[in-house]
Amino acid sequence: GENVEQHPSTLSVQEGDSAVIKCTYSDSASNYFPWYKQELGKRPQLIIDIRSNVGEKKDQRIAVTLNKTAKHFSLHITETQPEDSAVYFCAATPPSYNQGGKLIFGQGTELSVKP
Amino acid sequence: GAGVSQTPSNKVTEKGKYVELRCDPISGHTALYWYRQSLGQGPEFLIYFQGTGAADDSGLPNDRFFAVRPEGSVSTLKIQRTERGDSAVYLCASSLSGLGGELFFGEGSRLTVL
Helix, strand or coil, rough: CEEEECCCCCCEEECCEEEEEEEEEECCCCCCCEEEEEEEECCEEEEEEEEECCCCEECCCEEEEECCCCCCEECCCCEHHHHEEEEEEEEEEEECHCCCCEECCCEEEEEEEEE | CCCEEEEEEEEEEEECCCCEEEEECCCCCEEEEEEECCCCCCCEEEEEECCCEEEEEECCCCCEEEECCCCHHHHHHHEEECHHHEEEEEEEECCCCCCCCEECCCCCCEEEEE
């Protein structure tokens, strides 16, 4: 089955700096890679996603890149702000219909943005 | 409702007791998922429903765990003979079709087994 590894587990940056979180996956057939943000005690919420037919996707200060050959994908946050502080999870899903859209999550990265 | 609703938000029980956790997905979402999240970890897949049927229950840890979705909407996760290791936040999520795409999560049910 699919396995997703995420690093670093914690990341501390100064406000205005960039933050990069990296993930690797094991199943080369996986074709959907979302990133979820979870604030303390809250539900995970989708912030950006990318499909395997695209190498990069950007949404304002957030971007995700995908390298299918190396089986890794990364989240980039520019001009970080204190409200970006949260735990970020990457995930992957294989395309099998009987698995639906089930996601396999990484272990999470706790991002702290210091004012 | 506007989002995925889970009840109870908190449940404290004693080892060996039976527990039910309820999930009310977004109206019209045919796919429903249960995940378990331990402290400091990512959500761990338990089971996926497409309509009324469990299409994938490969994540259920053992036969003490069971889930149903009899009418294709509300789902109940049932845990028998609870153990201290079952303590976690149980997250429910739904999606429109189950063919990939955004999962909408509930706030979770925090289960503590004493």
